[in-house]
Amino acid sequence: EILMTQSPVTLSVSPGERATLSCRASQSVGSRLAWYQQKPGQAPRLLIFGASTRATGIPARFSGSGSGTEFTLTISSLQSEDFAVYYCQQYNNWPPLTFGGGTKVEIK
């Protein structure tokens, strides 16, 4: 099973600032990495797949990068609606499909 580790657990950022979230895989997943956003009481929303491809309707301020075992989600200028929990997910070697533990982006 591929373990996904996200850091930091909590990220405090001011609106308008840049946020950088990290995700590390226990073994290479190539580019088969996705990012999701989840707000309280809601289902997750797909942001990024293929490590860097934005899903339909996702604003350009969200970008993903990386390959192999190290990945980054960058939110270029945080808007109020971006404060949420973010999860990475690998789909290179499964079952099981595995998620990271999440990074909570909170208002500083």
Next chain:
Amino acid sequence: EVQLVESGGGLVQPGGSLRLSCAASGFTFSSFEMNWVRQAPGKGLEWISFISDFGTTIYYADSVKGRFTISRDNAKNSLFLQMNSLRVEDTAVYFCARVGGGPYTFDYWGQGTLVTVSS
């Protein structure tokens, strides 16, 4: 508009059973692979089961293998999860999720249904 609506959650005693349903609309259900993903209170996401478009390929997480059964009825645009021998640690919100976006990523999710296992 794509919609996934789960139902069937509730309170059940340890060792009991429950059957979850997910009603799909707004897309050709039989063309898409589907999954169940759960989230324990205050915790992260855990994938638990996958079913291919016509149900010929099925996978489970080790945590539910032998206890849970995924199935689908393409004629009724419905996905199911039969949960037996429930444990306290199965307490979670259960989401159905459609495969889309990338391969084996989840582009649409239901709102979730809460399963509480407690005596």
